[in-house]
Amino acid sequence: MSERLPALSALAGAAVAIALFAAAPAPMAQKIVCWKDATGKVIGCGDRVPPEFQKNESKRLDSGGITRQTTVSAEEAARLKAEADKKATLKIEEDRRIAEQRRQDTALVNTYTTASEIDVRRDRELQVVDLQIQQLKSAVKGAVDAHAAQKTRYTNFEKRGKVPDNVKDDLKVAAEEEDRVKGRIAEKEKDKERIAASYAQQKARFIELKGAPPAAAVAATPAPAKK
Numbered sequence: 001m002s003e004r005l006p007a008l009s010a011l012a013g014a015a016v017a018i019a020l021f022a023a024a025p026a027p028m029a030q031k032i033v034c035w036k037d038a039t040g041k042v043i044g045c046g047d048r049v050p051p052e053f054q055k056n057e058s059k060r061l062d063s064g065g066i067t068r069q070t071t072v073s074a075e076e077a078a079r080l081k082a083e084a085d086k087k088a089t090l091k092i093e094e095d096r097r098i099a100e101q102r103r104q105d106t107a108l109v110n111t112y113t114t115a116s117e118i119d120v121r122r123d124r125e126l127q128v129v130d131l132q133i134q135q136l137k138s139a140v141k142g143a144v145d146a147h148a149a150q151k152t153r154y155t156n157f158e159k160r161g162k163v164p165d166n167v168k169d170d171l172k173v174a175a176e177e178e179d180r181v182k183g184r185i186a187e188k189e190k191d192k193e194r195i196a197a198s199y200a201q202q203k204a205r206f207i208e209l210k211g212a213p214p215a216a217a218v219a220a221t222p223a224p225a226k227k
Contacts, residue, residue, distance in 0.1 A: 108206050115203050115210075122199035129192050136185045143178040150174040 034045040044050070112118055150171040157163040 105205065105209055108202060109209055112206060115207055118199055118203045118206060122195065125195050126192055129188055129195065133185055133188045136181055136188065140178070140181045140185065143174070143181045147174040147178045
């Protein structure tokens, strides 16, 4: 009996050691990282990304294979930054547009008390442009007559066999002056269209801001007919 006691004691000690070893905490889970090539294909895993692949996309996993962190490629990061910058720029532009619209709206309701006042100011501006057009039309007549006279002069010299340089220059200047005056008339006609369109827009916005019924916009006084 005394001989069996040491053996039993040794077995008990071994059991305790095994139990203590089993209860000891496992080593801290090691994280691994997998990297991709330029096409997005996973080509390797390890404890760190090789230098030649650090610009590509990579994923950091824990020992259970669960993704804990994703790093996009340098190209994707640049694309995302460009997209974010574009959105920020558009936001700034939109904020400016809204602020400018509010400024214009405030000026509009502070300038006019009724929609008919807008018509009155529009008509005054159109009358000024009409007067300018009438003056230009008188100038056109003079330019056309001067051009015709230079053509006759040029033809007379041409019949004699030689046209002096100064005659050629005078004809060129007369032609350019006629074109210039006619061009000014065309510009003034476009000014009238621009003025009418601008005041129509202002009037519609004024009616909208004042809360007038839509019918008021339909009954708006039209711009004077083009003469």
